[in-house]
Structure formats: structure tokens, C-alpha cells
Amino acid sequence: xxxxxxxxxxxxxxxxxxxxxxxxxxxxxxxxxxxxxxxxxxxxxxxxxxxxxxxxxxxxxxxxxxxxxxxxxxxxxxxxxxxxxxxxxxxxxxxxxxxxxxxxxxxxxxxxxxxxxxxxxxxxxxxxxxxxxxx
Ligand SMILES: [Zn+2]
Numbered sequence: 001x002x003x004x005x006x007x008x009x010x011x012x013x014x015x016x017x018x019x020x021x022x023x024x025x026x027x028x029x030x031x032x033x034x035x036x037x038x039x040x041x042x043x044x045x046x047x048x049x050x051x052x053x054x055x056x057x058x059x060x061x062x063x064x065x066x067x068x069x070x071x072x073x074x075x076x077x078x079x080x081x082x083x084x085x086x087x088x089x090x091x092x093x094x095x096x097x098x099x100x101x102x103x104x105x106x107x108x109x110x111x112x113x114x115x116x117x118x119x120x121x122x123x124x125x126x127x128x129x130x131x132x133x134x135x
Contacts, residue, residue, distance in 0.1 A: 058113075059113035059114075059132070059133075060113075063111070063112045063113040064113075064130075064133050066111075066112050067111045067112065067113065067115060067128050067130070067133040068133070068134070068135060070109040070110075070111065070117070070128075071125060071126045071127070071128060071133075071134070071135050072135065073104075073105075074098070074109060074119060075125055075126055075135070077093075077098045077104035077105065078093055078098070078119065078122045078126070079122070080104065081093045081097055081098060081104070081122070082122045085097075087122065088122070089122045089123030090122070090123060091121065091122055092119065092120065092122070093119055093122070094119070095108050095119070098119070111128050111129075111130065111133060113130055113133070114130070115128040115130035115133050116128070116129040117129075
């Protein structure tokens with residue numbers, strides 16, 4: 001019988017002992033990996049649900065702050081419009097008075113959370129239809 005090309009007694013060819021695959025450390029490592037993946041998955045689901053509902057029921061403090069900035073800008077545009085057009089504080093400008101080339105806005109300002117703006121009289125602040133969005 002010819003000699004084997006390698007030594008069959010070498011431990012290198014033996015499968016690792018079963019205990020090496022199921023050691024306590026190994027199981028903890030797998031458990032930690034599974035927990036991290038589960039948490040990442042949950043975060044992903046929350047972000048995805050926020051994104052999908054961006055049609056949009058979720059309104060955040062950032063949305064309200066952005067909306068407030070828009071309402072302030074609309075108020076400033078109304079104040080300038082009343083001056084430029086010699087109007088009174090009881091007059092109500094339309095979007096076409098405020099939006100367009102050489103006007104106050106390039107496009108109609110939009111509430112990021114989907115609220116609808118009411119310009120209102122010059123003497124009163126512009127409003128957003130969403131609760132918590134106001135001046
Ligand atoms: Zn708003």
C-alpha cells in the first residue's frame with residue numbers, strides 16, 4: 001500500500017470538535033449579533049413607516065418650525081405688498097399677488113407636513129391648517 005500523500009493522523013483534517021461550534025462564548029456572540037440585527041430592523045421599520053406616511057400624518061417639531069418660518073415669510077410679504085400696492089390692513093392678498101417673477105415668492109410656500117396655508121387679511125397672521133403650526 002502506497003504512502004498517503006499526507007499524514008492521516010494530523011489534526012488539521014479532523015473536523016473541529018462539536019464543542020467549538022456551540023461554546024458559550026460563540027452562542028453569546030450569535031445572540032448579540034441577532035439582537036443588533038433586530039434593533040436595526042426595528043429602526044428601519046420606524047423610518048420606513050414615517051417615510052410611507054409622509055403623505056402625511058406624522059408632523060414633527062422640525063416641520064412645525066419650518067412651517068412657522070413660512071408663516072413669518074408670508075407675513076413679511078403681506079406687509080411689503082400692502083406698502084407697495086397702497087392697500088389697507090383689511091385687504092387680503094391672493095397667492096398671485098405674492099408669488100411669481102419679481103414678487104415675494106418664486107413658488108407658493110408649502111407646509112412640509114401637508115398643512116394648507118391661509119393668507120388672510122394683512123392685519124392678521126397667516127395660518128396653517130395643522131394644529132401646533134402657527135405663530
Ligand atoms: Zn404647517
